[in-house]
Amino acid sequence: MVDPKAPSLSSHSKTDRRQFLKQSGAVTAAVLATSTMPAHAGTNTSLPALPSNPRTQAAMPTRNLGKTGYKVGIFSLGGQAALEKGDNFDVAVPIIERALDLGVNYIDTSSIYGGPPRWSEQYVGQVMKHRRNEAFLATKTKERTRDASMQMIEKSLQLLNTDHIDLWQLHDIGTQTDVDQIFAKGGAMEALLEMKEQKVVRNLGITGHYRPDSLIDCIHRYPFDCILMALNAADTHHYSFNDALLPLAVEKEMGIIGMKVPARGRLLASWTPPPLEQQKHMWEGMVIADRSGPLKMREAMYYTLSRPVSTVIIGCDTIAQLEENVQLARDFTPLSDSQQTHLATISEPVSKPSLFFRFYDRA
DSSP: OOOTTOOOOOHHHHHHHHHHHHTOOOOOTTTSSOOOSOOOSOOOOOOOOOOOOTTHHHHSOEEEOTTSSOEEESEEEOSSGGGGSTTOHHHHHHHHHHHHHTTOOEEEOOTTTTTTTTHHHHHHHHHHHHHGGGSEEEEEEOOOBHHHHHHHHHHHHHHHTOSOEEEEEEOOOOSHHHHHHHHSTTBHHHHHHHHHHTTSEEEEEEEESSOHHHHHHHHHHSOOSEEEEEOOTTGGGSSOSTTTHHHHHHHTTOEEEEEOSSTTTTTBTTOOOOOHHHHHTSGGGGSOOOSOOSBOHHHHHHHHHTSSOSEEEEOOSSHHHHHHHHHHHHTOOOOOHHHHHHHHHHTGGGHHHHTGGGSSOOO
């Protein structure tokens, strides 16, 4: 067990790591094409101990995050909802603080959440200034080239107020074009491998919600530590991730993080569809929703947690939502196969709106 009182890295160490990052250029030719960046003068030899939130064990069940060596609470905080709204410090930062107080020990964010200002990373970074050793911190690069991804990680470290990332992920892999670009010479995979070799990132991962085939291809190409995948009760009805992708991730002993659990509310009976004109201007509006869903939040969360996942990430707009989700995690008992099948069946009438992210044009 990691000592929760272990000191965080000094600011001097953080400065050294960031300076080192700017000078980086380790050769990754053993796995991919040789980097074009010049060799650096020194090497970081170790990462700090894994984070440890002392409240987690008593707060909720934990599971192995694959082979990472980390025990993650089954509910984790997503970096969207209130955490991606602009200039929302007064709402977002207290949600993050409260999440850690309640025992959450995994926080997900991304370089694109909150648009160019990267609001989500900013809010998380405000808390990481003084609580970095309590949270397993995951962020992402949407860029497909090495050089652009290196710029992304440098800015992520700055905004998150840290000198290392526990999980750096390739964001939103949806098509074969994405895969080919990432693994090409000069592709983003070179940046991920360099940062892992140089102890700037601890683990590497992939994320996706569009179609399973490209993610399956990535897993066959490289032994990623984790996968963040869309997995909710409507999944089996369209381009299912349950069929082949999830079993493969289990076989490879990956850390599996479930997302899109309530489908931005579209699976929930408590959700009211926005007016048609408003939906047309929303990201989710590629599939128009004309009715509420059939599920309670408990059913939506328990469906995904009853699959072989390590944790689920859910964005929260209020502290009350956060507290409800933590309580649901605390009370969790797995659903039977027949219960899961029932929830999938009753979700079919709203399955397209609940899987809106699988229907937008990726051409």
